Amino acid sequence: MAKSVFISNVLPEQARALIPADYGVDYNDTDSPLPKAELIRRLRGKDALICHIISTIDEEVLAGAPGLKAVCNVAVGFNNIDVAACKERGVVVTNTPDVLTETTADFAWALLMAAARRVVEADRFARSGQWTRWQWDLLWGNDVYGKTLGVIGFGRIGRAVARRALGFNMRVLYHDTVRADAAAERELKATYMDRDALLRESDFVSLHTLLIPETRHLIDERTLRLMKPTAILVNAARGPIVDEAALVRALKERWIAAAGLDVFEEEPKIHPELLSLTNVTLAPHIASASLDTRLAMANLAVRNCLAVLEGKPAITPVS
Numbered sequence: 001m002a003k004s005v006f007i008s009n010v011l012p013e014q015a016r017a018l019i020p021a022d023y024g025v026d027y028n029d030t031d032s033p034l035p036k037a038e039l040i041r042r043l044r045g046k047d048a049l050i051c052h053i054i055s056t057i058d059e060e061v062l063a064g065a066p067g068l069k070a071v072c073n074v075a076v077g078f079n080n081i082d083v084a085a086c087k088e089r090g091v092v093v094t095n096t097p098d099v100l101t102e103t104t105a106d107f108a109w110a111l112l113m114a115a116a117r118r119v120v121e122a123d124r125f126a127r128s129g130q131w132t133r134w135q136w137d138l139l140w141g142n143d144v145y146g147k148t149l150g151v152i153g154f155g156r157i158g159r160a161v162a163r164r165a166l167g168f169n170m171r172v173l174y175h176d177t178v179r180a181d182a183a184a185e186r187e188l189k190a191t192y193m194d195r196d197a198l199l200r201e202s203d204f205v206s207l208h209t210l211l212i213p214e215t216r217h218l219i220d221e222r223t224l225r226l227m228k229p230t231a232i233l234v235n236a237a238r239g240p241i242v243d244e245a246a247l248v249r250a251l252k253e254r255w256i257a258a259a260g261l262d263v264f265e266e267e268p269k270i271h272p273e274l275l276s277l278t279n280v281t282l283a284p285h286i287a288s289a290s291l292d293t294r295l296a297m298a299n300l301a302v303r304n305c306l307a308v309l310e311g312k313p314a315i316t317p318v319s
Contacts, residue, residue, distance in 0.1 A: 003309045006046045008034060008055045011074070015298035018306065040064035048072065048305045057081045062089055070308040074301040076100055076157075076288075077238060078318050079211040093318040094304035097156060099296040100288040105160035107287040108206050108236040111260030114281045115232050116204070117141040118258075121278055142203070142230065142257060144168055150202030152195065152218070153209030153237065154180055161206050162188045173198045176209075199226040204234065211238035221246040224255050232258045236287040239264040244271040251277050262287045 004024035007016065010031045019025055026042055028034060033054040034042070040061055043049055048070040051057065057071050062085055070092045071081055078095050086093045114120060118141045125131055125139065149165045151158045154176040162172045172190040174180070175198050185192065199205060205227065209215050219233065220243040227233070233256060235242050244265045250256050251274075258279040264270050267285060274280055288294060304314050 003048075004046045005048045005050060005305060005309075006043050008039060008042075008049060008051045011050065011302075012295055012298050014295060015302045018299065018302045020306075036061065043068065047309055050074065050301050050305055051080075053077060053080045055080060057086070059085045062086065062091065070094065070305055070314070072301045072305045072308075073318075074297050076104075077211060079238060081318075083318055092308045092314050094301070094308075094314045094316050095318050096297040096300045096304075097316055099300055100293050101156045101160050103290045103293040104157050104236060104287040105164060107262065107283075108157070108161050108208070108234055108260075109164055111234050111236060111262060111281055111283065112204055112206065112232065113144065115234070115258040115260040115279075116144050120281050142232065144170070144204070146170065147203035148173060148201055150174070150193075150198040150205045151190070152176075152198065152205065152207050154190070155208065155210075157236075158206070158208035159184065159188060161208060162190050173202060196223070196226055199223055200228070202231060203228065204232050206234040207237045207241055209237055209241060211240055216240050217243040217246075219243065219247070221249070224250040227256045229254055229256065231256045232260065234260045236262040239267060244274065247271075248273040248277070251279050 002022055002024050005019060007025065007027045010029055039055065043061065043065040045067060046065060047067060049068065050072045053075045057080060059082060062068065068091050071086060072094045073081060074096055076095050076097045078093060081093055083093050118139045122139050145168045148171040151162050151172065151174040154174040158174065162174065165172050166189065172188060173193045174190050175193055175195040179192050218241050224246055247259060248271055251259060260281040262283045263285055270282065274282065288297065300316065304316060308314050
């Protein structure tokens with residue numbers, strides 16, 4: 001019997017072309033999330049799902065697709081999937097790590113630099129016609145070279161961010177639930193530190209932890225008040241790691257100097273008060289949005305799907 005796959009949102013043709021011609025493929029070519037009822041209807045009778053983070057795969061969805069063998073997420077994060085429920089039903093869950101590590105680290109640094117040197121404000125100022133003369137105190141920002149970078153979440157992306165800090169001669173601190181081995185610490189010149197101490201000592205704090213119940217609102221009023229008034233927060237991980245209401249207060253009342261955000265608590269909604277602040281740089285969840293990386297993510301998701309349906313181990317299973 002021919003295998004069947006549902007692709008719940010837009011996926012590059014090059015990735016879809018990897019699927020054998022004798023497979024049945026149902027493809028939703030939009031980038032809008034399907035209503036749950038439609039997702040369940042179209043998933044019924046399918047062997048595998050290839051989805052993005054905008055699709056919520058919970059117990060109700062899984063119950064409507066009892067023949068499902070694989071859920072292949074085109075993302076490194078998987079907080080949109082009930083992994084425990086999948087495991088209980090024997091459904092393999094995969095993600096797309098590694099292929100987006102470097103480009104996401106690049107973008108975290110883009111946010112860091114833009115927030116530190118007030119690039120967005122400068123662009124608006126230059127375009128507005130207000131720049132009519134040289135000014136001694138125009139748009140002073142924060143130096144990056146030689147400062148202290150704190151990385152919370154020291155997995156692939158966190159380490160890639162730390163590696164880039166070597167070029168800026170920065171002191172690198174990190175916190176993770178699992179301490180890195182001594183060789184990695186030496187290579188990256190990174191020092192393990194308690195989270196609160198890291199927040200107190202860092203000039204820049206970059207978040208790269210998974211979103212799990214324990215990390216929801218990891219950055220809240222208490223932790224923001226620990227940071228230096230000159231510090232800058234960067235989040236290119238998941239929005240709910242930061243309590244946006246607390247962050248608004250921190251930025252307005254200058255508990256911290258600035259922030260760079262690629263992700264938000266209720267995407268695509270952004271806390272309305274963030275929109276009016278000049279000391280926050282905002283981006284629409286595009287840290288992995290380079291041509292090469294997004295294609296590599298799509299290809300890996302399809303390859304994971306095919307491996308499972310062909311009775312082989314998944315390439316990048318979620319454990």
